[in-house]
Amino acid sequence: MKFENSLSFARGLDKRDPLRKFRSEFHLPKIKGKTALYFTGNSLGLEPKSTRKFVNQELDDWANFAVEGHFHSRRPWLYYHKLSKKALAGLVGAKPSEVVAMNQLTLNLHLMLTSFYQPSQQRFKIIAEAGAFSSDQYVFESQIKLHQLNPEAALIELRPREGEYTLRTEDILSAIQEHAEQVALVIFGGLQYYSGQLFDIKKITAAAHQAGAFAGFDLAHAIGNVPLTLHRDEVDFAVWCSYKYLNSGPGSVAGAFVHERHATNSNLPRLAGWWGHLEKDRFKMKKGFVPMPGVDGWQLSNFPILSGAAHLASLRLFEKAGMGSLRKKSMLLTGYLDFLLCAMDPDQHHFTIITPQNPNERGCQLSLLMKKNGRKVFDKITKSGVIADWREPDVIRVAPVPLYNTFEEVFRFAEIFEKALV
Numbered sequence: 001m002k003f004e005n006s007l008s009f010a011r012g013l014d015k016r017d018p019l020r021k022f023r024s025e026f027h028l029p030k031i032k033g034k035t036a037l038y039f040t041g042n043s044l045g046l047e048p049k050s051t052r053k054f055v056n057q058e059l060d061d062w063a064n065f066a067v068e069g070h071f072h073s074r075r076p077w078l079y080y081h082k083l084s085k086k087a088l089a090g091l092v093g094a095k096p097s098e099v100v101a102m103n104q105l106t107l108n109l110h111l112m113l114t115s116f117y118q119p120s121q122q123r124f125k126i127i128a129e130a131g132a133f134s135s136d137q138y139v140f141e142s143q144i145k146l147h148q149l150n151p152e153a154a155l156i157e158l159r160p161r162e163g164e165y166t167l168r169t170e171d172i173l174s175a176i177q178e179h180a181e182q183v184a185l186v187i188f189g190g191l192q193y194y195s196g197q198l199f200d201i202k203k204i205t206a207a208a209h210q211a212g213a214f215a216g217f218d219l220a221h222a223i224g225n226v227p228l229t230l231h232r233d234e235v236d237f238a239v240w241c242s243y244k245y246l247n248s249g250p251g252s253v254a255g256a257f258v259h260e261r262h263a264t265n266s267n268l269p270r271l272a273g274w275w276g277h278l279e280k281d282r283f284k285m286k287k288g289f290v291p292m293p294g295v296d297g298w299q300l301s302n303f304p305i306l307s308g309a310a311h312l313a314s315l316r317l318f319e320k321a322g323m324g325s326l327r328k329k330s331m332l333l334t335g336y337l338d339f340l341l342c343a344m345d346p347d348q349h350h351f352t353i354i355t356p357q358n359p360n361e362r363g364c365q366l367s368l369l370m371k372k373n374g375r376k377v378f379d380k381i382t383k384s385g386v387i388a389d390w391r392e393p394d395v396i397r398v399a400p401v402p403l404y405n406t407f408e409e410v411f412r413f414a415e416i417f418e419k420a421l422v
C-alpha cells in the first residue's frame, strides 16, 4: 500500500479496518484525564472489559460453592486448564494436546530445560541469541551449573555482525552447524524482545535437529503477535507468558508447548507434580509418578483459577478476531509507523530503526535506537501522553497492537515524536 503522511489518510485506514470494533472491548489507560497513546502492549497488554465478568464469576462461584466449585462451578476448576487449549493451540499452531496453560514463563522455561537439556560429555552446549531477556539468561546459566558445567564454555551466544543489529538466519544456521558435534539445545526467543526481530523458527529447528540437538523457543513476544506453526515446524518445546500481547493481566498464567512426538517419551527426565500425574488416578494420592501423555504431564500444581479466568476472557477475543486478520492489520499498522518514522528522519541523524525492515521478519514492535538525547526524547513524548517503553541504554520500543491501536494513534504518535526530536 502507498501510505500518506496525513491525518485524513490515517482516519481512512481506520474506517476501512475490519477489526476496528475490537478497540471498544478494552479499557484504555488515561493520562491527566486524556486517553493515552498506548504503545506498550508488548510489555503489558490492556485489560479487556470482559475480564471483570470472567473473574467475578469465579469469585461468585467460590463464594457459593467453596470446595465444591472444583466440580460444580460453571467452569469446574478441576478441568480448568483444558478450557484454554483450543485457543492456545490456534495461536501457536499446535494440537490441543500439545499446549497447556500453567505456571509462569520462567518456571516453564526451567521445566523444559530440565527435560530437554541433558548434556553429555560430548554434547553439552546451548546455542542462544546474545542479549536474550535477562530471565532467560539466568535460566540457561543456572541450568548449565546444575549439571556441574561452566557457562563460559557451554553457552554459545550469537551476536549480529559488526555494524548490524539483528542476526542473519544464515549465520544462525552456520553457527549451529559449526557446533554440530557438541550442541545439545538450540533455544531462541521467537521474537527478540529488544530488537523486535522475528526468527525463522522453522529453519532454526531444522538445523538444530540436523545437528542432533533439541530446539526450543521462548514465545513471550511472539504469541498473539505473529502467527506460529510449532507443530508443523517440529519445534520440540516452547514457552510463553500471557500478560504481554495476550492481555491476560499482570503476572497471569503462562503456557507451554511440547511436540506430540515427545508425548510419551520416557527418556525425558522431568520435575513432577500431582497435576501432571494421570488424571484418572490423581486423587488416589499414591506413590509413583505416572505422567499424563503430552504437555499436560509437565503440570505441577492445581490451576490458578483467577488468572486463568482473565486468560479465558482475553483468548475469546483472539478467537473472534483471528490471528490471520490480526497479522494482516498488524503489518499495515506497523508498516505505517515505519513509513512515518523513516520520512521524518531519512538520514538517520536522530535514530535508527533496528527492527528488520522486512515485515516478515518482525511483529508489531519497532525498536528505535536513539543516537542523541534518547532519554530526553522519551521523557518528552511521555509528557505528551505517549506510553512507550525505554530500554537501557538507548532504545525506545513502540508496539502498535492490532487488537486495540488505530492508524490515527500511529499518526499522532509520529507527530509527537517528531516534535520531541528537535
Ligand SMILES: *Cc1c(COP(=O)(O)O)cnc(C)c1O
Residues within 6 Å of the ligand: 104, 105, 106, 107, 133, 135, 136, 189, 193, 218, 220, 221, 241
Ligand atoms: C517478559 C519476558 C520474560 C518474563 O518472565 P516471567 O517469568 O513472566 O516474569 C521472560 N523472558 C522473555 C523473553 C520475556 O519477554
